[in-house]
Structure formats: C-alpha cells, structure tokens
Amino acid sequence: MEVRRTVQVKLDVTDEQADLLHETIDEFLWAANYVVDAAWDGEWAETRSSVLHEQTYDDVREQTRLHSNHVQSARDCAIDAMQSVVGKWSKGEYASLPTFTSRFCDYNQRNATFHNDHASLSTVDGRITADYVLPDEDRDTPHTEYLQGDEWEQTGATLHYRRGDFYLHIRTKADVETPEPDENGTVLGVDLGVKNIAVTSTGVFWSADELSHWRREYVERQKSLQECGTRWAHESVQAVGRKKTGRFEQSLHRVANELLEEAISNGCTVIAFENLTDIRDRIPKARRFHEWAFRQLTSYVSYKAEERGLSVEQVNPKNTSRRCSSCGFTDEANRPSQDTFRCQSCGYENHADYNAAKNVGYRLLRTQTGGEGGAPVGVRLNSGMLNANGLQPVPNSVRAGVHAESQQS
Numbered sequence: 001m002e003v004r005r006t007v008q009v010k011l012d013v014t015d016e017q018a019d020l021l022h023e024t025i026d027e028f029l030w031a032a033n034y035v036v037d038a039a040w041d042g043e044w045a046e047t048r049s050s051v052l053h054e055q056t057y058d059d060v061r062e063q064t065r066l067h068s069n070h071v072q073s074a075r076d077c078a079i080d081a082m083q084s085v086v087g088k089w090s091k092g093e094y095a096s097l098p099t100f101t102s103r104f105c106d107y108n109q110r111n112a113t114f115h116n117d118h119a120s121l122s123t124v125d126g127r128i129t130a131d132y133v134l135p136d137e138d139r140d141t142p143h144t145e146y147l148q149g150d151e152w153e154q155t156g157a158t159l160h161y162r163r164g165d166f167y168l169h170i171r172t173k174a175d176v177e178t179p180e181p182d183e184n185g186t187v188l189g190v191d192l193g194v195k196n197i198a199v200t201s202t203g204v205f206w207s208a209d210e211l212s213h214w215r216r217e218y219v220e221r222q223k224s225l226q227e228c229g230t231r232w233a234h235e236s237v238q239a240v241g242r243k244k245t246g247r248f249e250q251s252l253h254r255v256a257n258e259l260l261e262e263a264i265s266n267g268c269t270v271i272a273f274e275n276l277t278d279i280r281d282r283i284p285k286a287r288r289f290h291e292w293a294f295r296q297l298t299s300y301v302s303y304k305a306e307e308r309g310l311s312v313e314q315v316n317p318k319n320t321s322r323r324c325s326s327c328g329f330t331d332e333a334n335r336p337s338q339d340t341f342r343c344q345s346c347g348y349e350n351h352a353d354y355n356a357a358k359n360v361g362y363r364l365l366r367t368q369t370g371g372e373g374g375a376p377v378g379v380r381l382n383s384g385m386l387n388a389n390g391l392q393p394v395p396n397s398v399r400a401g402v403h404a405e406s407q408q409s
C-alpha cells in the first residue's frame with residue numbers, strides 16, 4: 001500500500017537566494033493568473049489542460065524566466081482553481097474567478113532535488129541550494145523519518161513564504177507492507193489522562209510528569225516575560241512558545257511510537273482510543289493543553305499505525321471510568337479516588353486508568369458485536385486475551401516475565 005505524508009521544513013537562505021525565490025514566486029503567481037485570464041473569455045471557462053497549454057505555454061515562457069516545469073505547475077494550479085469555481089457555478093453557487101495572491105510556488109522532481117538536510121531548487125536564475133532548519137534533537141520527529149528514512153521518497157514540494165521565512169511543504173511517499181487483516185483481530189485499549197498521558201489494556205503506563213513539568217515551566221516563564229511588556233519580551237514569548245511546542249511534540253512522538261510497538265508486540269490489529277469530543281468536561285483537571293496533547297498523540301498514533309497496517313478506532317467514552325472491567329457493574333462509587341478503582345459488586349480492584357483502558361477496548365467489541373468479518377474478537381490484557389469465551393491466558397513465550405495486572409512505568 002502506498003502511504004503519503006507532507007512534512008514542513010523551514011529553509012535557511014541567504015539574502016540573494018531569498019531575492020531569487022521571491023522573484024520566482026512573483027513570476028509563478030503571474031503565470032497562474034495569466035492562465036486564469038486566458039481561460040475566461042467573459043462567457044466560457046476553459047478548463048482543458050491541452051487547450052490551455054496551446055493557448056498560454058509559449059506566451060508564459062516568453063514573458064517569464066520560469067523553468068518549464070514551473071510553467072506547467074502554474075497552469076495546473078490555475079486549472080484546479082478554475083475547476084472548483086466552475087463546480088460551484090454548476091451547482092448555482094456564487095464564486096468569483098480565482099486570483100493567486102498568497103506567496104507560494106510548486107516544485108516537483110524535475111525542478112527540485114531533495115536531500116537529507118537540504119534541497120536544490122530551480123529559480124528564475126538557475127538553481128540554489130537551501131539548507132533545512134531541522135530540530136536540534138531530531139530523533140523521532142517526522143523530519144528524520146520522512147526526509148531521511150530510506151523508505152520514503154520525496155516527490156515534490158510547495159514553497160511558501162510566511163512572516164519573513166521560506167518553508168517547504170515536502171510531499172513524501174512510501175510503499176508499506178500491510179499484513180492481511182487478521183480474522184481474529186485483537187484490540188489494544190488506551191485510556192488518556194492528565195496524570196498518565198496514556199495507559200494500555202496490557203497494563204503499560206506513560207506518565208505525564210515530564211509534560212506537566214514543562215508546561216508549568218513554560219507558563220511561569222511566559223508570565224514573567226509578559227510582565228516586562230516590551231517588544232523584546234513579546235518576541236521571547238513567541239520563541240518560548242515555539243520551543244515548547246517542539247519539545248512536547250517530540251515527547252508525544254516517543255509515546256506514540258512506544259504505544260504502537262506495544263500493540264504490534266502483542267499481536268493487536270486495532271488500537272482503540274476514547275472519542276475526544278468534550279474530553280475537558282469528562283476529565284475535570286484537563287486543560288486546553290491536555291486536549292491538545294491528546295489530539296496530537298492520537299493523530300501521531302493514527303499516522304504511524306496506518307504505515308504498519310494497524311487501524312485506530314475511537315469509541316464512545318461513556319462510563320469507561322466507572323464501569324468494572326471484570327463484571328460490568330457501573331457505578332460512581334466504584335471510583336473512590338482518582339487512581340483507585342474498586343468494584344462495589346464483585347470487589348475487583350485495580351488502578352483506575354488501567355480499568356478504563358480495558359473498558360475502552362471492550363467498547364469496540366461490544367459496538368461491533370454482530371458485525372460481519374473484520375470485527376475484533378478480543379481485547380489484549382496483560383493477563384491474556386478476553387473474548388466471548390472468557391479469558392484466555394497468553395502463552396508463556398509471549399509475555400514471559402510480565403506480572404498479570406501489574407503496573408509498569
């Protein structure tokens with residue numbers, strides 16, 4: 001299966017290179033707008049590529065210094081935009097003719113070459129070599145994976161200019177091996193939280209201590225900078241913000257990778273998360289920051305899971321923290337404290353997040369009961385797998401040395 005990803009990277013360019021890129025963008029936008037003008041005669045919108053090629057290619061080559069591939073890309077951009085306008089017209093909706101103003105231009109493998117840490121880009125006056133600005137600790141970021149991994153091919157990029165900097169949005173693709181979906185699909189349930197960012201139905205805990213520590217540090221720092229109120233302080237606040245985001249993202253990437261490995265090493269084909277809608281109402285201590293972190297984490301896992309042939313599902317979170325994962329009894333009193341789950345009916349007792357993770361997994365089985373084929377048949381626990389026939393212990397060879405119902409960190 002082919003998987004495609006886009007990775008954004010800032011460029012380090014000299015003033016002369018920046019001038020050349022600006023001139024290239026200017027002429028690219030001019031070319032796209034020229035094609036739009038040619039395509040519209042006041043009554044009829046032409047969207048056929050071959051006709052517009054005939055009509056505009058020589059003119060644009062003559063009046064610009066653009067690489068021939070830029071001339072073609074500008075035309076393609078104009079045609080895409082025209083087609084969407086014509087689509088709206090045909091539905092009776094109002095739409096004005098496209099005008100290209102935002103600063104971008106498109107690259108493909110013929111007018112750009114992408115390397116591990118730099119790209120060579122055609123401009124209106126020959127090629128330039130632009131270095132990528134990569135994160136200092138680039139371990140486990142998309143940059144390392146999609147730009148430097150052997151399995152990923154860079155197929156093209158869009159150059160953007162925003163607030164004084166050039167960025168490449170590089171398109172990459174890879175062929176990934178997808179295992180045949182297992183008929184006996186097994187679910188890894190995941191509970192998300194403020195104290196433990198993630199806990200799996202197999203009993204693995206990822207503490208949120210590091211994230212919380214950084215967040216506190218960041219909030220303090222920002223507060224003291226804001227009190228200064230100077231322009232310098234304002235810029236520092238933004239710089240701290242960018243640095244923070246990078247550090248958090250990297251940490252969440254690491255958790256996502258480990259979560260995925262946990263699913264794969266336990267033979268799971270599906271990873272279940274709770275649906276994040278209204279999560280801040282359900283977890284009283286969750287701030288906007290936590291919601292952001294949960295969304296980042298689930299989207300990283302979804303991306304990485306797809307590449308490995310696993311699927312990610314979101315389940316209804318209702319009562320996952322109050323329901324007993326052992327007997328199904330649901331009551332608020334089952335949850336005497338934040339960390340503790342104690343069933344008032346059967347006496348089952350465990351860490352509350354672990355109990356919730358198992359429920360998230362079960363939820364997927366329950367909602368899919370009766371579904372034909374492909375529906376997961378079991379939830380992986382650290383003591384075995386639970387399916388319709390009850391608990392089946394995991395063979396010793398698979399989980400040797402892991403204590404049932406234990407807490408790892």
Ligand SMILES: [Zn+2]
Nearest residue numbers: 324327343346
């Ligand atoms: Zn119970």
